[in-house]
Amino acid sequence: MSNKSAESRDNSPDASLEKHASKKRKVLSCYACRNRKMKCDRVYPICGRCQKNGRADQCTYDRRLFDDLTVNADGHMESSGAASFAPPNHTLHGDPSAAISSDALSWKMRVQERRLETIERKLDRVSNIKGASLGVAPSHLDDFDAQAHEPIVQEEMMFRGRGFKTQFYGSTSPLSVITQFGELQAFTREAMMADTSMMRIRGDFKAFRNRRKETKKERERKVQGSDAEILDLVPEKSVVDAKVVLYFQAFETSYRILHEPTFWNEYRTFWEQRQSGEVAGSFATILVLIIALSKCLSANEANVFIGDSSADRESASDLLEACDAWLSRQSRKHLTLHFFQLQCLSLLAKRVNCLRLKQDWVTSGDLIRLAMASGMHRNSALIVGGRVSEFEKEMRRRLWVTMMELELQSSIDCGLQSSLCGLHFDSQPPANIPDEAFSTDLTQAPSNRPIEHFTSTSYLIVSLRSLPLRTHLMQLLNNPTTKLQYSDVLHYDAQLSSLISSLPSWDGPQATTASALLDLQLRQFLLILHRPYAKLASKNPHYSFSFTACVDAANGILTLYDELNNKGILSLNHFRNDVLRTAITLSQVVYHNSVFPPSSERTFAERTPPGNTPGSADAAARGSPFGYPFPPGSYLKIVQLPHQNFLATTLCTSAIAFIERARSLYEHKVMRLGTGYMEYWLISASIGILPSTTSGLPITSIASLTNNDDIRSRVRKAVDRTTALCFRVLAMQKDPGNSFASSLRSTIADASPSDMRTPISNVVVPTGNTPKGMSAEFPLPTLLPGAAGMAAALNEGSRSGVGPEGSWDGLQDMQIDMAGWSFPDFWAFDMGGDF
Structure with missing residues (x-):
């Protein structure tokens, strides 16, 4: 500013007023x-x-x-x-x-x-x-700050394996819940040591699986994946007819892969041209995959096993190996509709039969990327010049939504991020029209029908509405840096509940699977969101709603599966993990909301000998039947129902009943497929640590130590439920004289009563209730009947033993106490070999 302008301003008659009237900055x-x-x-x-x-x-x-x-x-x-x-x-x-x-x-x-x-x-x-x-006590409720009292929710994840041969499960995986459930680990560690003879049974299963893997490797080297090999796998027409009808009933009312009128036209052409040998290998491969998909979809009272896996599942595995060999020979330069259909069918067949589940997330992600490389995630209208017909546009939309649903659910079950996170796609939703309303020569897109009118594509349209929320939740929950507040949980609960209540009500048997799937894929998030807070309901009534929400969601999930099983629909129970998630979640929530008796002490102690410290590896190996030290674990206290809290008592009682229902549902899956033994054991063990809903005696009293609620009874009941499955598998062997059945039968026959003494000797009894002549810590009578009784029956050759054909009778009496596993080592046992 110049001096002249400054002087003129200072000489202004309003200069003094301007100085006094200036605002404070x-x-x-x-x-x-x-x-x-x-x-x-x-x-x-x-x-x-x-x-x-x-x-x-x-x-x-x-x-x-x-x-x-x-x-x-x-x-x-x-x-x-x-x-x-x-x-x-x-x-x-x-x-x-x-x-x-x-x-x-x-x-x-x-x-x-x-x-x-x-x-x-x-x-x-x-x-x-x-x-x-003034002498008035301050009110803590008035000064309650929800954010200041937010609990710290730890990341839940599971690492398995060693070196580079590891497997990771994130927060939304049902298996990762167990990492924060130390009490279940303590119970399984004690139960698995109840009988050292089970070490030999473990060896039998492991040896059989190794032999099976070697046999499959030899067979894979022989499989060339040629068209002739695929054609040889297609059985006679009457068998294929039944499998195709079952497939369309089970899957094509939800996931849309095939166009039914086009398929039946090609199907008729296939049988007409099969004799001449001019059949395309792509359609024959579709038929083989449909047969593999339908192998275990129907209940089979005459189900037989080959080793630990059902014969139908093993047959499906052989068919899938041949189809994968054929697919690997196909070029990806010239993609067709059949190519994408084959990829979807192969992925779905493996999931339904619980095969190669470790690679499921990788395979589904590759399929999404393959579709994106073909532009299926973008609007087909962008392809100008009539290069895509109306039929192809509709099939692209159907396949894209189907692949997104398969990939998203795989990401949730594995606890890993989805390829859909942050992905921009503007592909239009499929049209709500039946397959008969359009064909390959369609020139104009048919008009949509209202969503209240169910068609085979209605599931994809309704599911697409909740896809952004489910993708967002999956991304948040599997991100360890996310810090959700309880207000956020309530916000997402309101959104999920609103979506569930707005689901359309369709009539007719065709809509059964679609309606159940829409409900299940939303309710699973209610369990995931509320479980960390439901555990705290006994300590903070503010989280009682989460406890109620978990029990209510579990009831809805199990009710749906009960209805499906009663109708003979097994597909959802086979390829989804809702039952396992429900059982483990409820078990953890109920245990943390139960109460400990006033005189309760630590009931289970670590089985590692005192000298087994990280610095004394030799002592650890000598004290462990495995030759290496047991990993540290949590102590377990036997809990009681919270009788002082009516709401908590009611919820705990209902939840325990739901876990029993879940165990029964999962048992159907195990006995149909011949896999999932480990998960079934975890469900049985989770029931064993929960309070009794029938006994009114304190668990830690002397009287209770002699009834069905004592520690030995809990361990034995949980172990017997699991081993009963093993013996049922032995009874249903397709070849009773095979090496697996003979080795397992010999193992049971060689079991001696000395093997049956449980190592549970650290049950702490309150001093005031100690019997005369006994110390406060006294070993219980530990002889548990099991394999020894089985051996006696075998030697007698009675009807409760082995019949003339090598099969077992009286399965309910055939019990054996598992032993030899710490909790982490049980994962290595893995009779199913799939997780």
Whole structure:
């Protein structure tokens, strides 16, 4: 500025008035930082420095700043300069007097509400201090800050294996729940040591699986994947007819892979041309995959086993190996509709038969990327020039949504991020029309039918509506850096409940699978979201809603599966893990909401000998039947129902009944497929640690040690349920004289009574109830009948033993106590060999 202009201003008659009328400059920093002469980040309502130093109640800003407020995307007020507080220039057609936008008003109201909440907390704190000075106890409820009392939810994940041969399961995987359930690990560690003869049974199963793997490797080397080999695998027409009808009933009312009229036209052509040898190998492979898909979809009273796996599942595995060999020979340069259909059918067949589940997430992700490389995630209208027919557009939409659903569910079950996270796709939803409404020569897209009218594509359309929410939740829950608040959980619960209640109600048997699948894929998130807080319901009644939500969701899931099983629909129970997730979740929630008797002490102790420390590997190996030390584990206390809390008692009782239902449902899956033994054992063990719903005696009293609720009874009941399955598998062998059955039968026959003594000797009895002549810690009578009784029956050759054909009778009496496993080592046992 020049001196002349300065002088002219000083000589102005209004100079003195102008100096006195100047406004005081606004203070941009909070007063607390300004008074301490420290740098302020100017975040409203509480700056970062005051928040970090515990001076949130002293953080206040110049009130004039709120008159022209600018709020950033996070809802905080930025004050890096005067311009930061200038009102946004929201105008209409250049008119500066136009009102500001509704978004700015909503943000401003939200900031004012947060200010009011802060002021109310300050006033409550002041009133509590005044009340304390007058002798009135302050109310903790008035000063309750939900964010300050948020529980710390630890990441749940599971690592298995060693070196580079490892397997990872994230937070949404049902198996990762067990990592935070140390009490279940303690129970299984004790139960698995009850009988050292089971080490030999473990060896029998492992040896059989190794032989089976070697046989499959030899067979794979012989399989060339030629068209002739595929044609040889197609059975006679009457058999294929039944399998195809079963497949369409089970899957093509939900996941859409095939176009039914087109398929039947090709099907008729296939049988007409089969004699001439001019049949395309692609359609023959589709038929083989359909047969593999349908192998275990129907109940089979005459089901037989080859080793530990059912004969139908083994047959499906052989068919899939041949189809994979044929697919590997096909070029990916010229993709066709059959190619994508084959990829989807192969993925679905493996999942339904529980085969190669470790590779399921990788395989489904590859399929999504293959579809994206073909542009199936984009709107087909972008392909101009008539290069894509209306029929092809509709099939692209159906296949794309089907692949997304398969990949998303695989990501949830494995606890890994989905390829859909952050993916932009604008492919149009499939049309709600039956297959008969369009054909390959269609020139104009048919009109949509209302969603209330069920068609074979209705599931995909309704499922697509909730896909963004499910993808978002899966991404949040499997991200270890995500810090969900309980308010967020309630928010997502409201969204999920709203979607469940808005699901259409379709009539007719064709809609049964689609309706159940829509409900299940939403309810699984209710269990995942509420479980960490449902465990805390006994400590904080604020989370009682989560306990109720878990039990209610479990009831809905199990009811659906009961209805499906009663109708003979087994597909969902085979390729989904809802039953396992429900059982483990309820078990953990019930245990943490039960109560411990006042005199309760640690009931189960670690089985590692005292000398087994990390620095004494030799002593650890000598004390362990495996030759290596047992890993450390949690102690287990026997709990009782919370009789003082009626709501908790009712929920716990209902949840225990639901777990029994889950065990029964999972048993059907194991006995049909011949896999999932490990998961069934975990469900049985989870029931063993829960309180009894029938006995009114305290669990830790002397009287209770002689009834069905004592430790030995719990261990034996859990072990017997699992081993009963093994003996049923032995009884249903296709070849009773095979090496697996003979070795297992010999193992049981060689079992001696000395092997049956349980190592459970650390049951702590309260001193006041100690019998005369016994110490406070006394070993229980430990002889458990099991394999020894089986051996006696074998030697006698009675009807309860082995019949003339080598099969077993009286299965309910054939019990054996498992032994020799610590909890982590049981994963290596894995009779099914799939997890």
